[in-house]
Amino acid sequence: MARILYELAGREGRRFSPYCWRTRLALAHKGVDVVYEPCRFTEKEKIAFSGQERVPVLTDGSKTIADSWAIACHLEDTYRDRAPLFGGPTSRGLTRFVNDWTDTRLQSAMAPCIILDILHWLEPEDQGYFRRTRELRYGCTLEQLQADRSSYLAELSRVLAPLRRLLREQPWISGAGPAYGDYIVFGAFQWARCVSEVGLLEDDDPIRPWLDRIVKRFDGLADSVPHFDG
Amino acid sequence: MARILYELAGREGRRFSPYCWRTRLALAHKGVDVVYEPCRFTEKEKIAFSGQERVPVLTDGSKTIADSWAIACHLEDTYRDRAPLFGGPTSRGLTRFVNDWTDTRLQSAMAPCIILDILHWLEPEDQGYFRRTRELRYGCTLEQLQADRSSYLAELSRVLAPLRRLLREQPWISGAGPAYGDYIVFGAFQWARCVSEVGLLEDDDPIRPWLDRIVKRFDGLADSVPHFDG
Numbered sequence: 001m002a003r004i005l006y007e008l009a010g011r012e013g014r015r016f017s018p019y020c021w022r023t024r025l026a027l028a029h030k031g032v033d034v035v036y037e038p039c040r041f042t043e044k045e046k047i048a049f050s051g052q053e054r055v056p057v058l059t060d061g062s063k064t065i066a067d068s069w070a071i072a073c074h075l076e077d078t079y080r081d082r083a084p085l086f087g088g089p090t091s092r093g094l095t096r097f098v099n100d101w102t103d104t105r106l107q108s109a110m111a112p113c114i115i116l117d118i119l120h121w122l123e124p125e126d127q128g129y130f131r132r133t134r135e136l137r138y139g140c141t142l143e144q145l146q147a148d149r150s151s152y153l154a155e156l157s158r159v160l161a162p163l164r165r166l167l168r169e170q171p172w173i174s175g176a177g178p179a180y181g182d183y184i185v186f187g188a189f190q191w192a193r194c195v196s197e198v199g200l201l202e203d204d205d206p207i208r209p210w211l212d213r214i215v216k217r218f219d220g221l222a223d224s225v226p227h228f229d230g
Numbered sequence: 231m232a233r234i235l236y237e238l239a240g241r242e243g244r245r246f247s248p249y250c251w252r253t254r255l256a257l258a259h260k261g262v263d264v265v266y267e268p269c270r271f272t273e274k275e276k277i278a279f280s281g282q283e284r285v286p287v288l289t290d291g292s293k294t295i296a297d298s299w300a301i302a303c304h305l306e307d308t309y310r311d312r313a314p315l316f317g318g319p320t321s322r323g324l325t326r327f328v329n330d331w332t333d334t335r336l337q338s339a340m341a342p343c344i345i346l347d348i349l350h351w352l353e354p355e356d357q358g359y360f361r362r363t364r365e366l367r368y369g370c371t372l373e374q375l376q377a378d379r380s381s382y383l384a385e386l387s388r389v390l391a392p393l394r395r396l397l398r399e400q401p402w403i404s405g406a407g408p409a410y411g412d413y414i415v416f417g418a419f420q421w422a423r424c425v426s427e428v429g430l431l432e433d434d435d436p437i438r439p440w441l442d443r444i445v446k447r448f449d450g451l452a453d454s455v456p457h458f459d460g
Binding site for chain 1: 314316317318319320321322323324325326327328330331333334335389391392393395396399400402403404405406407409411
């Protein structure tokens with residue numbers, strides 16, 4: 001039975017969910033084949049079988065796993081003979097810190113910089129849902145967020161300080177080679193580059209060469225979808 | 231030859247440097263004996279032999295190691311048969327992210343909340359040095375920072391979001407058991423509790439039970455110096 005990854009989809013082939021990118025890269029790292037099944041914001045019935053409403057959802061044989069972290073743990077524990085995503089229990093624990101930092105700080109800082117661009121890449125029937133839920137969350141219109149973009153970019157730069165320092169010291173977040181921690185953080189940048197032309201980083205930012213190295217991995221997987229070069 | 235840890239000292243036995251606490255706990259984790267040598271801000275001649283001006287400095291046999299990260303790597307690579315501080319190359323890489331997050335974000339957010347309290351615990355001859363260098367860094371007086379403390383505490387709470395989420399999910403930053411990543415972050419909280427009565431955390435914060443567990447380790451090492459209970 002083929003593995004299926006249900007992932008968020010916009011119009012014209014846009015695949016921008018940062019969580020789904022974590023899973024795409026984790027599957028590629030493990031060398032595990034998968035079929036991608038696009039799923040728009042308002043197509044929640046497609047994943048109703050998973051008992052919840054969010055992508056990514058992976059079906060693997062008789063198993064259904066929702067949530068990118070749970071999927072990464074499933075892949076690590078099921079495909080033990082493949083390249084490790086964590087590499088041991090301590091690494092798994094520390095990678096979860098990277099996961100929670102990305103969720104609570106990095107993506108929260110990045111979202112207001114790109115959120116109006118995301119809207120642009122949604123099918124018309126998804127735009128109403130997206131605008132309503134996000135404007136409720138922020139307490140203002142997406143256009144108002146966009147108008148303050150320069151201040152959000154400045155805050156993003158502050159949030160990125162530890163990543164910037166780290167990538168001056170070592171080539172990958174996970175040390176000498178890439179692992180799941182790298183893909184978690186990369187997912188946030190891929191989210192942006194799939195929807196927005198905004199420049200998030202200065203030209204000489206040490207984060208750039210690390211991004212380029214991940215883009216090139218797995219035969220250019222991150223470049224295989226429509227995106228902007230920024 | 232006895233190992234010596236040169237560490238920052240204030241008046242009345244105050245030992246508040248977050249970097250020195252990382253090293254104290256790393257040494258205890260490895261079960262490696264050491265003699266503590268107090269070194270005030272203006273006693274830089276005591277560590278001139280290390281070729282630089284900052285503590286911690288560890289002398290171990292014929293070796294002199296400065297910088298808390300370099301010391302942790304030295305301990306891990308020298309005392310391989312003892313409990314691991316990292317547990318492998320991937321963990322070492324990921325722990326460096328925790329290190330850089332603590333340096334650039336956590337301690338930067340915590341510093342303005344406690345900096346006037348630090349001044350109070352310095353010997354008179356160190357107070358001038360400390361005030362001059364810190365007021366130059368911040369571009370305002372320490373009293374002005376103190377006056378804005380409520381806003382700095384709010385920012386600290388935002389910076390702590392990933393740690394709070396992590397410690398709801400798992401008992402230690404390093405996963406199932408404590409390792410160097412835990413001591414790095416603990417060092418920041420120990421810095422505060424050695425000098426200040428300010429409450430940094432709400433009573434029900436999930437960070438609190440983790441702090442309590444580290445305080446109890448190594449026969450209560452973190453409680454063996456003058457401190458506040460907050």
